[in-house]
Amino acid sequence: xxxxxxxxxxxxxxxxxxxxxxxxxxxxxxxxxxxxxxxxxxxxxxxxxxxxxxxxxxxxxxxxxxxxxxxxxxxxxxxxx
Amino acid sequence: xxxxxxxxxxxxxxxxxxxxxxxxxxxxxxxxxxxxxxxxxxxxxxxxxxxxxxxxxxxxxxxxxxxxxxxxxxxxxxxxxxxxxxxxxxxxxxxxxxxxxxxxxxxxxxxxxxxxxxxxxxxxxxxxxxxxxxxxxxxxxxxxxxxxxxxxxxxxxxxxxxxxxxxxxxxxxxxxxxxxxxxxxxxxxxxxxxxxxxxxxxxxxxxxxxxxxxxxxxxxxxxxxxxxxxxxxxxxxxxxxxxxxxxxxxxxxxxxxxxxxxxxxxxxxxxxxxxxxxxxxxxxxxxxxxxxxxxxxxxxxxxxxxxxxxxxxxxxxxxxxxxxxxxxxxxxxxxxxxxxxxxxxxxxxxxxxxxxxxxxxxxxxxxxxxxxxxxxxxxxxxxxxxxxxxxxxxxxxxxxxxxxxxxxxxxxxxxxxxxxxxxxxxxxxxxxxxxxxxxxxxxxxxxxxxxxxxxxxxx
Numbered sequence: 019x020x021x022x023x024x025x026x027x028x029x030x031x032x033x034x035x036x037x038x039x040x041x042x043x044x045x046x047x048x049x050x051x052x053x054x055x056x057x058x059x060x061x062x063x064x065x066x067x068x069x070x071x072x073x074x075x076x077x078x079x080x081x082x083x084x085x086x087x088x089x090x091x092x093x094x095x096x097x098x099x
Numbered sequence: 100x101x102x103x104x105x106x107x108x109x110x111x112x113x114x115x116x117x118x119x120x121x122x123x124x125x126x127x128x129x130x131x132x133x134x135x136x137x138x139x140x141x142x143x144x145x146x147x148x149x150x151x152x153x154x155x156x157x158x159x160x161x162x163x164x165x166x167x168x169x170x171x172x173x174x175x176x177x178x179x180x181x182x183x184x185x186x187x188x189x190x191x192x193x194x195x196x197x198x199x200x201x202x203x204x205x206x207x208x209x210x211x212x213x214x215x216x217x218x219x220x221x222x223x224x225x226x227x228x229x230x231x232x233x234x235x236x237x238x239x240x241x242x243x244x245x246x247x248x249x250x251x252x253x254x255x256x257x258x259x260x261x262x263x264x265x266x267x268x269x270x271x272x273x274x275x276x277x278x279x280x281x282x283x284x285x286x287x288x289x290x291x292x293x294x295x296x297x298x299x300x301x302x303x304x305x306x307x308x309x310x311x312x313x314x315x316x317x318x319x320x321x322x323x324x325x326x327x328x329x330x331x332x333x334x335x336x337x338x339x340x341x342x343x344x345x346x347x348x349x350x351x352x353x354x355x356x357x358x359x360x361x362x363x364x365x366x367x368x369x370x371x372x373x374x375x376x377x378x379x380x381x382x383x384x385x386x387x388x389x390x391x392x393x394x395x396x397x398x399x400x401x402x403x404x405x406x407x408x409x410x411x412x413x414x415x416x417x418x419x420x421x422x423x424x425x426x427x428x429x430x431x432x433x434x435x436x437x438x439x440x441x442x443x444x445x446x447x448x449x450x451x452x453x454x455x456x457x458x459x460x461x462x463x464x465x466x467x468x469x470x471x472x473x474x475x476x477x478x479x480x481x482x483x484x485x486x487x488x489x490x491x492x493x494x495x496x497x498x499x500x501x502x503x504x505x506x507x508x509x510x511x512x513x514x515x516x517x518x519x520x521x522x523x524x525x526x527x528x529x530x531x532x533x534x535x536x537x538x539x540x541x542x543x544x545x546x547x548x549x550x551x552x553x554x555x556x557x558x
Contacts, residue, residue: 079493081358082351082486084318086288091234094277095200097425098227098270099175 126152130162136448137165142172143441143457144450150177150189157190167191171223174434176461192218192228199231203238211235223267226256226274233281242285249285252278266429269307273426276308284315292319304540307424310336310344313541317352325521326356331543338535343420347377347480354490361551363494370491373484381480384414388473397473398466401428414476422472428465435461515546 129152136145146169149162158166170177170193178186178197186194199214212235218228233248256275260268283298299316302309313332320329333353336344350373357366393399400408401419409416422428438458441449501507517528521544531543 079489081355081490081493082348082483087284087315088238088288090315091237091281091284092204094281095203095231095234097427098230098273098277099427099430 130165132448133165133169137169139446139448140444141441141446141449142169143177143438143454144448145169146173146177147450147453153189154185155188157188163189163191167193167222173437174430176431176434176464177457179464190217192222192224196224196228196231199228199235203231203235206238208235208239223259226252226259226271226278229255230274230278230281233278237281237285242289245285246282249278249282253282266433269429270426272306273308276302276306280308280312280315283312287315287319290322292323295319296323304538309541310341314346314349314352316541317349321352321356321359324359326360326549327515327519327545327547328521330356330545330547332541334543334545335535335541338540340535340537340540343417345377345414345417347373347381347476347483350377351483351486351490354487358490358494360547360549361497362547363498366494367491370487370494373487377480378484380412380414381477384412384473385477387412387415388470388477395462395466397469398462401465401469415473418473418476419469422469428468431461431465431468435465516548517546519546519548520544 129148133145133149136142136148146166149158149166149169152158153162153166166189170191175193175197178189178194181189181194181197183198183201186198195214195217199211202208202210202214211231215228215232218225222228229248229252233245233252236242236245236248253275256271256278260271260275263271279298279301283295286292286295286298296316296319299312299319302312313335317329317332320326320332330353333349333356335341336346336349350369354366354369354373357363357369388396400415401423405416405419408419435458438454438461442451442454442458445451520528522528526542529539
């Protein structure tokens with residue numbers, strides 16, 4: 019009986035171990051006739067015109083800056099004599 | 100042939116240069132003559148003879164002291180044309196200061212300190228030398244030392260101011276205030292605007308420097324984001340007392356403040372006023388100045404009655420007032436009056452030829468100085484009109500964006516409110532009723548609400 023069970027196990031485990039090589043094949047050409055397609059549902063259209071806002075390019079202009087008064091320091095010395 | 104050889108020997112035996120003793124005798128003679136001239140109030144003649152004698156050698160201490168005494172009477176103008184080598188030989192505080200200044204303008208800070216080391220504490224030029232020294236540290240980016248010396252300069256000038264009278268007092272006041280302002284400028288450069296404002300406030304309202312620092316202070320408030328206070332400071336220039344201090348940069352800053360508050364129509368009105376009034380006036384002034392053929396036109400202008408110069412161009416009057424308040428102008432004018440009185444005295448020992456030349460030089464120097472000041476003003480207006488143009492484009496762009504986005508700015512056109520005025524604990528609030536009171540000048544603030552919050556809704 020013991021030997022019989024071992025034999026049964028060996029026989030049933032064989033297809034699991036053995037790897038079968040599977041080859042997938044895709045269609046090389048397929049044609050869809052969109053006019054012939056039937057889609058179930060209701061058509062929803064926007065109520066008014068909408069345009070997706072495009073990010074505008076921002077041109078930064080150089081506005082007047084005052085980093086220091088170095089020129090004035092020299093000028094004050096020159097205005098002394 | 101024999102006679103020729105004898106002549107040659109005689110010539111060869113004659114010394115080409117005077118011996119040491121002969122030179123000393125000559126120096127003594129010149130010194131004695133200069134002393135006589137000093138007693139006879141021929142100061143310029145005396146200075147010329149002594150300075151010429153020591154053009155290539157250092158005078159002894161006694162002569163150095165005498166030269167210093169003469170310079171007090173004549174001014175430093177005489178040495179302006181001296182080369183560095185010649186100045187170094189003379190070796191008096193005046194020439195050291197002139198050399199130090201030249202080195203400062205050339206960014207040779209090491210030599211500035213080297214020259215100024217020799218100015219004694221008791222000398223009248225000491226506070227001015229401290230100002231130059233501190234400036235050298237400032238430009239050398241040694242800010243701690245710069246602050247130390249600017250403060251020292253202010254303290255020394257203050258001490259001397261209290262001991263002096265009249266014009267000398269004004270000279271020391273200007274030095275004291277300049278050093279205080281320079282510390283404020285240093286803080287401004289470091290981005291410490293609050294500290295800068297506090298230092299600017301140490302300059303009294305009666306100071307001749309005060310009208311100029313309003314603009315600098317307004318910049319500090321602008322960078323602190325306190326646009327209302329900045330606008331308030333700039334409006335001070337509209338008071339009748341400060342009519343002569345028209346500054347084109349103040350107009351640009353005014354427009355910038357309105358722009359930052361998103362008050363675009365106000366900003367545009369300042370920009371347009373600049374283009375409609377100030378720029379054409381500046382162009383007119385340029386045309387007027389260029390059309391003058393007289394060699395000393397600018398010098399003569401300073402002595403014209405205000406009503407006449409104002410008729411020519413109202414900016415002329417403003418610029419003349421500004422220039423006439425500068426120390427340099429006063430010192431040069433003093434020197435010119437001193438030369439004139441020496442010429443008028445017509446003393447028998449006076450070197451009239453030299454005096455007339457000095458008089459011409461001084462007139463040309465003043466003429467040049469005034470001319471440069473006026474052209475600087477015109478160029479500044481021209482340069483700032485570019486900045487105004489950029490600002491105008493920016494304002495128009497912002498307004499266009501609002502239209503495109505169908506948005507509007509928050510505030511209406513109703514004007515300011517007290518709640519928009521940022522105040523310190525010690526500041527009081529008084530409403531402005533179309534009158535400028537002298538003690539209130541420079542303490543104004545607008546109460547405008549920023550319009551930058553968008554009110555509109557996108558559809």
